Amino acid sequence: PGLDGRPARGLRFTPVAPNTADRVTVPQGYDQNVVIRWGEPILRGAPEFDQNRQTARAQAMQFGYNNDFLALLDLPGEPHRQVLVANHEYTDENLMFAGYDPARPTREQVEIAWAAHGLSVVVVDEDRRVGRLTPVRRHPLNRRITATTPFEVTGPAAGSPLLRTSADPTGTRVLGTLNNCAGGTTPWGTVLSAEENFNQYFANAGAVTDPQAKARLARYGMSGAASTRKWEQFDQRFDVTREPNESHRFGYIVELDPYDPESTPRKRTALGRFKHEAAQPRLTADGRPVIYMGDDERFDYLYKFVSDRRVRRGDSRAAREHNMTLLDHGTLYVARFTGDSPAAEIDGTGTLPDDGEFDGWGEWIPLASGDRSLVPGMTADEVYVFTRLAADRVGATKMDRPEDVEPSPRTGRVYVALTNNTDRGKAGKAGADEANPRNANKHGHVLELTERGDDPAATRFTWTLLLVCGDPEDPATYFAGFPKDQVSPISCPDNVTFDPHGNLWISTDGNALGSHDGLFGVAVQGRERGRVRQFLTVPVGAETCGPVVQDRRVLVAVQHPGEVDGASVENPASAWPDGPGGLVRPAVVAVWRRDGRDIGV
Ligand code: FEO
Ligand code: CA
Ligand code: CA
Ligand code: CA
Secondary structure: OOOOOOOOOOOOOOOOOOOOOOOOEOOOOEEEEEEEEOOOEOOOOOOOOOOOOOOHHHHOOEOOOOEEEEEEEEOOOOOOEEEEEEEEOOOOHHHHOOOOOOOOOOHHHHHHHHHHOEEEEEEEEEOOOOOOEEEOOOOOOOEEEOOOOEEEEEOOOOOOHHHOOOOOOOOOEEEOOOOEEEEEEOOOOOEEEEEOOHHHHOEOHHHOOOHHHHHHHHHOOOOOOOOOOOHHHOOHHHEOOOOOOHHHHOOOEEEEOOOOOOOOOEEEHHHOOOOEOOOEEEEOOOOOEEEEEEEOOEEEOEEEEEEOOOOOOOOOHHHHHHHOOHHHOEEEEEEEEEEOOOHHHOOOEOOOOOOOOOEEEEEEEEEEEOOEEOOOOOOHHHHHHOHHHHHHHOOOOOEEOEEEEEEOOOOOOEEEEEOOEOOOOOOOOOOOEOOEOEOOEOOOEEEEEEEHHHOOOOOEEEEEEEEEOEOOOOOOOEEOOOOHHHOOOEOOEEEEEEOOOOOEEEEEOOOOOOOOOEEEEEOOOOOOOOOEEEEEEOOOOOEEEEEEEOOOOEEEEEEOOOOOOOOOOOOOOOOOOOOOOOOOOOEEEEEEEOOOOOOOO
């Protein structure tokens, strides 16, 4: 299949070789620009970035830190412009502040970090000839959302006693969003953003004595004393001994209407609470959104939410208000995977079973529907707020860190990035199964799921592994059967998206092959299925995030460049993007073809 054939349309570029260059490397004949960096002013009144005179007030009007998910949306009425939405997952204080003392952060540093978290909405201008993008400062749609922006909690668990705090006795109003990793865009014009490792912001769970509360905190990764950033010293809501329910108000999918800068963003409890990586919808034949979601933790689960309500078309106020209720009414499911090969053939080495594929069938197990719990021994509120505990009880399949999940807009098949799990098969931990076939899984894999009858609301599916990642020379890798001498090495798949030709693009985080992270394209249909081709690499210490692939440009978020053990402002590991002397700065990069033609054709 495909031997020496032309790559699939959209993937016809000279692959970038694995490397450790401190820059963004793109294919021959392609060019790039830094679209926007951490600290660039986007709101009216924002000052230019000054690394030696940072203030929280300025940061709240500037592009945030550690850009992850990116959405690039149409801007009706303004030709040659688009709306860029970016997540700002977390802060690297030692790379932000000269002389930073992690034991004694100042109030100003903490408040800068609050303002550097969240999301940015910024309108960008398109170059008429090539794919270059430049930000439009002070556009009326530009917006910052931070760790202190008011959010409304919606859906079945809104107002639950589990969500009430001394500052918010209604359990419906939360200040801020934290650790927004990846996300998704909806057909009704909103952006979804996933609160992931929120546990790291909450201190003193180790001092909690109530056994039930302690167990719940522990299941979400909270068991220690002081937090890394010491925010609890400046706001007691980050101390679980003082405000026991505040951490229950993070770990959701949030929905933002980027076209209404006055709108209050929502936290959607119906989609459950866990370390949400991302959320990407697909519509049923009758117009109900189904949202696919991963919980990024070793041995955690894959979920989906099926709405009861249909999308209303058009841009009327009534339609928009209706569509903002779609994610509050429906059923939350978790996945169980069963392999079709004898268990004895899954030996944990990654050797293919006798039928030649890691594959099988599976089911979606319902956890709760509206106000009704479907998990014995748990109330509906408990299912939505302690979703991991609900999924534990129903026998969901423990996966190798489910990251981004994306349904193909062409085929409806769903692609799940399982980034790695070096604990698979360790003493006391689950061993390999057909859906997670390697013990000590360093490089991860990509699973393809096909809903029964091509109905995203189905409760049964079949699945197969598209990729078992790593060095193609390693026999424990698999590229959908494509000849392995013609594929790029790939390790630790994280974010996934589709290009206009139906190819899957995969960005990586944590490449365990000794070279830098990057972005890859792979055909998922036809003779070229499985032929992974590397499109770019990122600088020292960075992961590749937020890929958006349009006809004329590829957009990536370069997250945490220079994040290397022991690095600091005084001792930087990277000089990206502006060369030696300035701070290393997370930034968004656009890539295009110099001859102005479409990407990869
Ligand atoms: Fe924030 Fe799972 O990556
Ligand atoms: Ca099989
Ligand atoms: Ca991620
Ligand atoms: Ca990641």
